[in-house]
Amino acid sequence: MQTVNIHNAKTNLSRLIDRAAKGEPFIIAKAGKPLVKVVPLDSPSVQARRVGFMTGQLSVPDDFDRMGSDDIDQLFGAIP
Template sequence: MNAINIHEAKTHLSRLVEQAAQGEPFIIAKAGKPLVKVVALDTPVRPIRRLGFLSGRLSVPDDFDRMSATTVQALFEGTE
């Protein structure tokens, strides 16, 4: 397992992280003393769900913004 000093790790962090993700862990050292070990995660990262994932599965009525308008108005005015 490679031991890399902090300066080199900062300079080549992207490459080092990619190597660790592919199963090649490394150690970051300061003044020759090991500080941390960087290894790949065992569990896969879940993909982020994006807006629109139900596209085509739902329908919104054209009058959605006016639905029950009289009932809502009556509730605000206290007449219902």
């Protein structure tokens, strides 16, 4: 496994990342002392959200914006 110093890593970061992504991990060292290991990710940790994936599977009642309004009015004193 290749070890590179911080200056070299900054200078060649794109090339090093490309190599790591292809399965060649490397270590970044400072003054010859290993600090971090750069390895490729197996899979994305966050999956992209799919907009509209439940289209047609749900229905919203016509009175949705008024649902529970009587109870709310009674709780806050609008209805005696």
